[in-house]
Amino acid sequence: MNIIWNPREIENRSMEIIESYLDGYEFGPVEKQIVKRVIHTTGDPDIVKYLRFHPRAIEAGLSALEGGAHVFTDVNMLKSGINAARLESCGGQVLCLISEPATIANSKAWEITRAAAAMRQFGPRLNGAIVAIGNAPTALFEVLDLVEQGICRPALVVGTPVGFVGAAESKEMLVGQDLIPYISLLGTRGGSPIAVSIVNALLYSEGA
């Protein structure tokens, strides 16, 4: 077997193969980078069918990053995947409260998930920020509720929660509103690595 060991060569060959799956789709240049990274992460070219971009998503995301916006995540796996060094060079940080004692206490008191409690605690700090939700539909419902209540207005919501209880519904709600630009993936599929891919693709294209 002819194994490719060189990282640069693997990356280039991957992207060539992925590019070949995108014939017939029309994406802007940054959108296309995002789509390619999501396919790269999942190993599944079909996933492109479920991706949705708000018309202002790229502009809003890039402009927030350039302005030093923080990225607030629902879970630590998402936090750990984001290129923090790159984000910090723009002035932003990746923040996740899910494991904080206060979050755990609040989630019990409020009878909601920790991920949702974390978002509620962030509250107005989400103004102008990038919110990335890769796991918990309840975190996305909570953010949409905070927006509706006028408590915060993120610059961009990257919403790709996963699962059979609320995920599809939370994402339908996200793409059904027009107050906040979004990047999402419809249906039950999703996950932290998909959200990571999207945020990192934005970070890599920022200033490029």
Place this chain on the structure above:
Amino acid sequence: MNIIWNPREIENRSMEIIESYLDGYEFGPVEKQIVKRVIHTTGDPDIVKYLRFHPRAIEAGLSALEGGAHVFTDVNMLKSGINAARLESCGGQVLCLISEPATIANSKAWEITRAAAAMRQFGPRLNGAIVAIGNAPTALFEVLDLVEQGICRPALVVGTPVGFVGAAESKEMLVGQDLIPYISLLGTRGGSPIAVSIVNALLYSEGA
């Protein structure tokens, strides 16, 4: 919309829905828990078709965990997803070398990926351990090569690398050998969260 906010209720309802997708499949009890967690993580019931269990995988994995085996991962995202507290209560640790300066230097010198260099550095420490590869096909090729050379003999390889360059081939090679028990997912799909689900499902069933 009737949103379920309670974490326990979400989990229970999720597992009921997932269970309904498994009619007609025959899995042992721990295998079934693994399959359910993988579907839970990806949001995709179809993924069950690509899962492969070596006949001794569960027995070998559980017995290694009970004996305090370490879990060696290819990437940090996988490391961060594994329930380290649970593993530590059995005596094991999660270890990943991908970001170590030595790994970075070796990957350059050897002209291989960091993930593969990390596995080569672990070498004989992989004896009796659980190796979990969620991202890099080259890490899996490297481990299989170390096994073939007689350098190490892990107790179990959880191999779910992802992508279009080598992933499917590395997993075919894994399920085509009989020296090391494996749990794998054929084809281009894969990823760290899938490997995390598998390792955590083993950890949660251990001693249960």
